[in-house]
Amino acid sequence: MAKTIAPYGSWPSPIDAALVASHNGRPEYLGAVGEEMWWTEPRPAEGGRRALMRLTADGGEAQSVLSPPWNVRNRVIEYGGLPWAGTPRTGGGPLIVFTHFADQRLYAYEPDSPVQAPRPLTPVADVIAGGLRWCDPVVVPEGPAGPEVWCVLEEFTGEGPTDLRRVIAAVPLDGSAAGDRGLVRELTDDASRFVTGPRISPDGGRAAWLAWDHPAMPWDGTLVKTARITADGSFEGVRTVAGGPEESVAQVEWGPDGALLLCSDGSGWWNLQRLDLDAPVSGPSGRGALCPREEEFAAGLWRIGQKWFEPLEGGLIATLHGRGSMRLGVLDPESGELADATGPWTEWAALATAGSRVVGVAAGPHSSYEVVELDTRTGHSRVVAAHHKDAVDPAYYPQPRERTFTGPDGRDIHAQVYPPHHPGHEAPAGELPPYVVWAHGGPTGRAPLVLDLEIAYFTSRGIGVVEVNYGGSTGYGRAYRNRLREQWGIVDVEDCAAVARSLAAEGEADPARLAVRGGSAGGWTSAASLTSPATEGLYACGTISYPILDLAGWATGETHDFESQYLESLVGPLEHFPDRYRDRSPLHHADRVTVPFLLLQGLDDVICPPVQCERFVEHVDGSRVPYAYLTFEGEGHGFRRAETIIRTVEAELSLYVQTFDIARDDVPVLELNR
Secondary structure, three states: OOOEEOOOOOOOOOOOHHHHHHOOOOOEEEEEEOOEEEEEEEEHHHOOEEEEEEEOOOOOOOEEOOOOOOOEOOOOOOOOEOOEEEEOOOOOOOEEEEEEOOOOOEEEEOOOOOOOOOEEOOOOOOOOOOOEEEEEEEEEOOOOOOOEEEEEEEEEOOOOOOOEEEEEEEEEOOOHHHHOHHHOEEOOOOOOOEEOOOEEOOOOOEEEEEEEOOOOOOOOOOEEEEEEEOOOOOEEEEEEEEEEOOEOEEEEEEOOOOOEEEEEOOOOOOEEEEEOOOOOOOOOOOEEEOOOOOOEOOOOOOOEOOOOEEEOHHHOEEEEEEOOOOEEEEEOOOOOOEEEOOOOOOEEEEEEEEOOEEEEEEEEOOEEEEEEEEEOOOOEEEEEEOOOOOOOOHHHOOOOEEEEEEOHHHOEEEEEEEOOOOOOEEOOOOOOOOEEEEEOOOOOOOOOOOOOHHHHHHHOOOOEEEEEEOOOOOOOOHHHHHOOOOOOOOHHHHHHHHHHHHHHHOOOOOOOOEEEEEEOHHHHHHHHHHHOHHHOOOOOEEEEEOOOOOHHHHHOOOOOOOOOOOHHHHOOOOOOOHHHHHHHOHHHHHHHOOOOEEEEEEOOOOOOOHHHHHHHHHHHOOOOOOEEEEEEOOOEOEOOOHHHHHHHHHHHHHHHHHHOOOOOOOOOOOOOEO
């Protein structure tokens, strides 16, 4: 059948903004409770809450166990951490503990009890000081001090965003601490600025956790701490057994034999290691690599409680691994053999184990994230929940290509190219398509190659997308991450520009219709790209979402504690390089913006606060540069509500329609200030 000839950007598409919003987010925080699997799922149509899901061992359908407004999420380090844990019981069904986003309290919940209302375990937060927050819990039903939950406690001590402390704490399961903060036992001191929740050894005699301090981020350097658990449930003999200022240990677990399993990048790549704590001091260290490869077996620890590996029965280890993508494999630590799971999934994002089963969250270029089970005895994989369903004909999905481009000084730049694609339309001969360069957040992050209906929204209309995993991204080893050290605003901008210029030089993209967009750190890169002399004249417009725009402001109280000293490594110490902070900040070069842009901001964002956008807009006003500044009440860092996502997606398309001179009348017109 002959295709309709129509200009790029004007093609009709069944992928509308409402469909994009309904598929925003993915299952997270997967874990086993006995033979059951539990996790959280997004609900954009319900104000963006996170539902708690349960998949029982009988093979039925997964069910949401808590109705609105319960929102299983927390704000520890503002990005949140593992919000729930559970334990099986011989009678009465499992016991679940979780954090509720609205009040940040820890609750206990018995889903099979006739009286199913969750009951609070921790006190009401002090609103003035910021209160108490909890994450990465472990249920200790028969602990030395009685039934408890051991977890991370983040406690604010003043009104400022960095006036706080973090410790590992024990919360009674009987609810007695719900009205008395004094009944919460602190198991560690607050000497470390950041800690993860404890991992308890198989014999119950030891605990292990990660710790780090400013100015390090967890992908820079962390410490593995261990302690003996005493008869009264206290920690004693705390010591550091691994890690350091230039060694990032991303995860630690106990093996069934009592040895520590950890994922360290001491080799330059996050690889799995085994550490025997009982090795003689005078003998070998007892620490060895289990599967040394130039691949990553972990990623940046952006949320406390993230997991990339977990022991299986019999000593095998389920692990995610790869270079530039994450596959699921099962490792035999004795032989070093690593066998990958079969199936169409090319990106795995979480995993849990129960007996011989591994359950993970996985997706591919043509399928969204699903909950997938691997039976290690048979090697068979199957989808067990969150099944991918094609909401439209998959012929409208993009056909991506992985590319490695050459950047300045001949360095490699990894990217995914999504050309315009439509089953029934093509452009006139000789016309080149517009392209949008997507810069991911982080910046210590990565854009995975998976089906994203927001990308399909644009490509099915005839607008190409290229996701750039610029220098500083995870997935390619520590040296690739370290390219961004003191080079933020330079390397990321250069890499995105090099990809855009290459596509134009190859005749794949229209050099006059290039755009840049990103959110958070990607919003910084987008804004920096519109104000940098190195990219002058390259981009025709840009979309900037919840960005950092003023480095000095961000470094002196305008962000949260977790990233408050991130710029020490990304830019350099402020006291040593004040001119660098000013010279790179888009805020101080707003006069260089000469093309239309869209600025999007959540008014409840404490990570990248709206005050920076407001100052930027003040500098732009009067310049006659067309722009739109849209703000959203009730949205924080990243948009979760369906109505917000619909508005922002349509606004971005309207920006491109106007800038690229595209004729279409099926999208609300974005009013641009001039």
